[in-house]
Structures are given as C-alpha cells and as structure tokens.
Amino acid sequence: MLLEATRSEGAQLRQEADAQRRRHEAKEAEHQAERSRLEERAQAQERRLNAEVDRARQESKRLALQLEADGKKAAKALADAMDRTRELDTHVGALQIDKAGLSQELQSARDEVKGLQAKFDERSNDVFALLNELRDRLPTGVAVGAAPPPPARVRRKRS
Secondary structure, three states: OHHHHHHHHHHHHHHHHHHHHHHHHHHHHHHHHHHHHHHHHHHHHHHHHHHHHHHHHHHHHHHHHHHHHHHHHHHHHHHHHHHHHHHHHHHHHHHHHHHHHHHHHHHHHHHHHHHHHHHHHHHHHHHHHHHHHHHHHOOOOOOOOOOOOOOOOOOOOOO
16 A cells, blocks of 8 residues: 555656646746747847937938038138128228218319309409499489490491
8 A cells, every 4th residue: 555655646746747847848938938029029129229220320421411511501602701791892992982082072172162152252243343333324314224325337438
C-alpha cells in the first residue's frame, strides 16, 4: 500500500508538475506573444517617428534654403534701396543748389523791380508835374479837353 500510495502520490505530483509546467509554458507563450506585440508596436512607432524626423529634416532644409534665398533677396533690395537713396540725395543736393541760385535770382529780380518801380513813380510824378505846368500855360479861354487849333499852314517856295 505504501508503494501504491507513493506511486499514486508520485503520479499526482507528476500531474501537478505537468500541469504547472503547462501553465508555465502557456504563460511563457502569452508573455512571448505580448513581447512580440510590444516589439511590433515599438517598431511601428519607431518607423513612424523616423518618418516624422525625416520629414522634419527635409522641411528644415527647405526652410533653411528659403531663408537663405529670402536673405539674399532682402540684401539685394536693401542695396538697391541704398543706391536709390544715394541717387536721390545727390538729386536733392543739386535741387537745393538750384533753389539757392533761383532764390538769389528772385531776390535780384525783386530788387530790380523795386528800383524800376521807384523810377516809374518818379517819372510818373515828373510827367504829372509837366502836364500840370502845361495846363497852367494854356490860355484861359481854351476849354480843357478841347482839341487845340490846327497849326497855320506855311507855304514853301518851289525852287
């Protein structure tokens, strides 16, 4: 009986050991499957992230090239604007010189006009005084504004 009990106990222990081994193998298989799924997810995530990094690098390169091109355009526009500014400054200087000359000419013309106006006023006063003197010399019987008598005709001898 002891032998049978020991055999029975040994068989039962083997069955329990086999059952435990199967459970252990099943868990190990589950763990392996889970590990495989996690590795696949990690690889998929890595591929996705690598693709995003690659796109970001390409976009970065494109933006760097665009920034460089825009910088060159801005530098050229600035140089053109500076050239145009120098041209306009030169033109403004020439116009200021012309303005100064024209201002002097205008002042000279004004001075000349004042001198001529003074001479005109003086001559007008002289003519007015002369007219008054002539009027005073007229005989009193002649009406003012009437035409003077026609001059007498003088005959000339023919030769």
